[in-house]
Amino acid sequence: MYRLALIPGDGIGPEVTKALLHVLEALDIEFDYKLAYAGDACYQDTGTTIPDETLSTAKKADATLFGAVTTVPGHKSAIISLRKELDLYANLRPVKSYPGINCIFDDLDIVIIRENTEGLYSGIEEYTNEGATALRVVTRSASERICKFAFQYAKKTRRNRVTAVHKANVLKKTDGIFRDSFFKVSEDFPELDSDEKYVDLAAMLLITNPNDFDVMVTTNLFGDILSDEGAGLVGGLGMVPSANIGDYNALFEPVHGSAPDIAGLGISNPSAMILSAVMMLDYLEEPDEARKLESALLDVICENKVLTPDLGGSSKTMEMADEIRYKLLKT
């Protein structure tokens, strides 16, 4: 029995979470869920976007599932607080094309690993007389830690190459430290190829030659942007999951946000949330259940009958979840 913290959040977050739970019930594993609150609706009720109780529930859980939240400018970001408080320093974002999905590339299987705790998202911003400044914090320890994670991940998942993505020619000090840390760590992994790309070139190559990449490791903002670009290559935001991993905790969430434009219509694509749970099952070392869940989802996608509108279908979120559950119960 695994103890899971469940943070549905706002907008389509609760919808895709409900769809996921419906599907997870059909697996041969038992979960004990603890519901926790975060986001904008939580702020309206409690005066904070991320109550201490939510943080402690997530800290105590074997893993956390997070839907999506609406972020209001000026309010503390719930997801960034969770990443920081739980020290979830590695953000894993697979860019994988699945058969049956209308992808720009149909043979892609790369992973973007984004440093999750510092960089331009350290939250140190201030107004000046002229405008405002934001501090880009890059430490040696965090850089070495994320690069080591990337090499270990590549080794464990039998990948061949790790590419550091940075802009050390302009950001000489901050990205200079990131780049040096990468090559220092790479010496401990002689069996893996290591190379580097400037972020602007990497953004172009991701569109023209994405298969040249295998594992990419980069700083916070670059990773955020490149992973949404990656999502565009493999069927859009409804299809891409992510994992936030630290030494003691892990949180799994779709890359997409709360999608206010479709919230309440019951038509959000549950795939990104379900694939996030697949990543969670792998993290919990339940690979058989992970593959079962992934295959059930892929079967439904390939059959092309019960799909949400973003995938070209006309079904509702829960209809698609029902179909995936049905496939699982048949296996």
Ligand code: NAI
């Ligand atoms: P978004 O990801 O919510 O939506 C972008 C577009 O993709 C919309 O047209 C939406 O309908 C579509 N989309 C997203 N997920 C989908 C799904 N599962 N099925 C079908 N279509 C889907 O990004 P946006 O609009 O920039 O942000 C909306 C809100 O979400 C904002 O408040 C933003 O701050 C927040 N946000 C929260 C994140 C999180 O909780 N981790 C991440 C990104 C944004």
Ligand code: MG
């Ligand atoms: Mg993003």
